[in-house]
Amino acid sequence: MTFSGWLRRAGERPAHEPPPGPARVRASAGAVGLLTALLSCGTCHTPVRVDAASKIVRHGPDRTTHPLRVAEDTRAWVLEWDCPGCDSPSTFTLPKVLPG
Numbered sequence: 001m002t003f004s005g006w007l008r009r010a011g012e013r014p015a016h017e018p019p020p021g022p023a024r025v026r027a028s029a030g031a032v033g034l035l036t037a038l039l040s041c042g043t044c045h046t047p048v049r050v051d052a053a054s055k056i057v058r059h060g061p062d063r064t065t066h067p068l069r070v071a072e073d074t075r076a077w078v079l080e081w082d083c084p085g086c087d088s089p090s091t092f093t094l095p096k097v098l099p100g
């Protein structure tokens, strides 16, 4: 086999490669603070308040809490939770430093 043929073969990927993790719905941002944000679900538009410091999602008039998973990127917090309204796996990237 030629070298270029080997390179081409090395770059091939299986046709049905599974996606990395479950497909998450990106929430849309309302008011974004440094460690908190008011978001609405990308699917059902349920408003939620996420608190990255406490790792909780608050929802509804009685502020029911739900668990929030927080992963740290170099410039942002990557937040993941299950929507309290429709159970969609949701995600939002919260910048560590506010723009401007």
Ligand SMILES: [Zn+2]
Residues within 6 Å of the ligand: 041, 042, 043, 044, 045, 046, 083, 084, 085, 086, 087, 088
């Ligand atoms: Zn929802």
